Amino acid sequence: MISGRCAACKYLRRRCPSDCIFSSYFPSSNPQRFACVHRIHGACNVAKMLQQLPAAHLRAEAANSLYYEAQCRTQDPVYGCVGIISSLHQQIHSVESQLAKTKAEIAVLESLALEPAQIQENGVEASFYNFSPEQDKAAGHFNHSTNISYHFM
């Protein structure tokens, strides 16, 4: 059981009731947390936002996120959290561009790695097509294409 007033009630200079909506999320050990949230959102708005949530763990999450947003807004009064969102979007775009470029380079290298094998195959085929007709005659009744297939085997 928390003895004494919570940070919110101390800040607001009022008695801290037993069912104080703030006490679980704004402990007296961290007065700056409530001061920051109060400066940006106001006590009434914070109380309403917490009260509309049905469960304690959701209120805890909400208090944390409100504090984070208030800190961002204090640091950047013009853009607050939105500045961070914008920055992250830019970062994602940049990394995606890098990734696309790297994948393209990999594709080029993969195709280069395949080429020597293809040249080798083409070279073997060329030697068959250069097969001498005289040799073909000497072989007798076999035609050129048959000799080619024969050599393939």
Place this chain on the structure above:
Amino acid sequence: MASSSSYNSPCAACKFLRRKCMPGCIFAPYFPPEEPQKFANVHKIFGASNVTKLLNELPPHQREDAVNSLAYEAEARVRDPVYGCVGAISFLQRQVQRLQKELDAANSDLIHYACSEIPTALPAPPGPSSIQSMAPRQRPIDHYNRRMGNEEGYYEAPGVPYNLPWNDNPSGDNNAGGGASNM
């Protein structure tokens, strides 16, 4: 910049607050009467007096951007009362981390291909082993890290003032709403 004809029609803020919209009303340029929901959201999350204080602390040329970002945050909070736009930040940070890992893997593949090309690219040295006789050279990873603009090869979100508690959770959840399961 949106502006209302405050002489004839009160701005959305003064309509909401049921007061006379005076000339020079600080809200009038940014909360036109055609967008009542914008001020309603901002009032619900921040309150009129806090917004007034905030705008008064800013030079006039920055007020429109401030109002728009407040409206954005307020709308995000109305849609997601637990996380607001922090849910979006969490989601985007995970996306950056995922893409970074993918980029690191792709760079590793690229290095692998580049290294596998090296022995065939160099002329055969007279020594017994072509690999052993290779002169020490710069690691390709250094070259690629410089190309990425980060010697350590890892992007950190610039301008993020604090680590989100949600980032400590190694969950791969990509829920844009940033639900409670993130914790």
